[in-house]
Amino acid sequence: MSILYDDGQQAIATESRRVLDARMDKDRLLKLLEQQGAWDDIFWKTAVEQGWTALALPEAYGGLGLGLVELGLVAQACGAATAGAPFLTVGDGAAQAVLAAGGDDLKASLLPALASGEKLATVAFAEGNAPLPSLPEARFANGVLTGGKPGVVAGLRADVALVWANHAGQPALVLADLTAAKRTAIDSFDNSRLYADLGFDQVPATLLVDGAPALSLAQTILARMAVVTAHEQTGGAEALLFIARDYANTRKAFGQPIGGFQSVKHRIAELYGLVELARANCIHAAASDGSPDFLKAAAAARLSATEAYDTTARDTVQIHGGIGVTWEAGLHLHMRRARSLAIEQGNMFFWEDLLVSELTGVAA
């Protein structure tokens, strides 16, 4: 299913872009690249103030009761602005898992705090280079978690984490209290993502679901986050497309704008194609939330948005020539974000294989 955005959705897209245009600042973001453990507080306060943390949660828990389409549109605006805090996507992922599988007490205590931005949540599924290992090494038993998770986004700061763990030989989703976890900051190429290796030494955790239903829910949550991230990637890719276009229209060489040379203009036209395919797949995937084809739609969005963002980042820098590789020009903010988002929510190998398994019934 694909949709045309309704008036309310278009208003969300316009307003979130307008707010971020007014408040985001490249120099502020550049500074964050060289600091560990810092994030862009101005962005985050904006997100909370605009209700983006509450967007996709039910009204009963302090949310706005909107869906993946609206969340995607906000993510797209954040992507265009290379927003400087990683809490939106994973916060929603953890909240949706609690909503789907948590007890009433947990929902009542946690979800309003996530909606108001008072508490921060993240998701820790991956181990090694596997985004969703069939049987994870992190272990859950007797209400505590042992083991660890590498490179967890927002891991330096989140209060709770949705963790993919081994529960008596079965995969399980548990909610861990990160105040008791060991957080080791990672020196990363995209530091405002707050990446950390998490160590769990008897960390208190709550079991949400285990066995086959856990796998199914984990895939759905990962797919949901992949769709939000795909919107963020598409927003970044589209911003780069326009940056490349504008530069090619103004920079002159050999007596004409460089956009007059087919090697440049065709390259930009190809970027347009990648951005539009990614956007189309994002809209389709967001509108397919809850349908039997959701995993396929999410995978298609994820694959095309990652390709679009990586390629626009690569080519936009190339079109700029020397100025494109300077610290000051800041194109590397997008280059870095294109790669960090390509890894968060699962690498390409994972999504290609998941998609083909869904399409053919044959596993890799």
Next chain:
Amino acid sequence: MSDVDTYRAKARAWLQSMAPIYGRDARRGLSEVEDLALARRYQRAKFDAGYAGINWPTAVGGQGLSHLEKVTFDTEEMSFGMPSVYFGISLGMPVPILIRFCEDKAWMRERVIAALKGEEIWCQLFSEPAGGSDLAGLRTRAEQDGNGWKLNGQKVWTSWAQYSDYGVIVARTDPTVPKHKGLTYFWVDMRAPGVTVRPIKLAGGDSHVNEVFFDDVKLTDAQRMSPVGGGFAVAMATLMIERYVATDSAGFGPPLDLFVDLARTCSLYGRPALEDARIRSTIARNYAMRAGLESITTRAMKMMQAGMEPGAEGSLNKLVAVRSRQKLSEMAIDLQGNLGLHFDPHAFVKEDWTASWINAPTGRIAGGADEMLLNTIAEKILGLPQDYRPDKGVPFNQIPA
């Protein structure tokens, strides 16, 4: 169900009832002449059932419906392998232009209805040896001759000219002005003395395109369909008339399911090919690309339904779909190893990878080469500069040949 869904269901039911008579299986093994005869009967059946001229005025034999119904029907029809190809150009461009620009309305109406019934076919005489993408660079000339005109020159890549009764043509009437300004638009009787049609055999073995020679062919002034020197605008109108056409995310080649079916029957190093990472990556990437195009098309249809102008991203369809079909076809042949060397020149492009592969280059050139489509996206959608054109503003007869 929305109106368009009802329309789609009805169209599909009709197509299903016709498929045994006119569909892909009924056409297997027919010579082109037999296939054309079948095609004419099919076109007549469409006319009788109300599926010809779907979005044309009822006054000229059409159904008076919108683009939406037309695109809906064409999309449904595509999967049945019906013999509609002989009328694609005819009813797609020349005849709609005739409706709009022909002054003799009674004669026009007669021609339009004959074309809708499949009795007459029209071709479009635009490309020339000296100008395909650069249409305005054409050299065929029409000179005043008494009260009428005399046509001399050569056209090329003219689809179905060998079966055409009439054609529309752009010719140069004034070589002393810049190239776009010296052109005039006519219709021409393809049976007139001095018209010679020579089919061109293409790489895949078929000959649906032709060279057409004009040797002192006489035209009356009533055959003129534009002001003298105003032919380029009508030519542009011809190319714009079918802006919203039925698209195919498979690039008019085989569906992705067919690739999966093939991979299911093959093994690599004793393991199922579907477990091979290269095959999986190819399937995944093609699926994502095709799903994106389909989403673009779905949104375009919804926009039309809502009375809105579809987005510019629809222009990506042919560019993206055909070139990826070309690569996927190569891989499908590769996957079969030495068994992939077989070739049946009469196989259907939509169900045979080798036929799809050998005909794919035509798809990337005809109706706008990839490079022209990229130029259009860059210039018209993104606002990038036009290419450097040394012939701009220069009288045609002073442009170095």
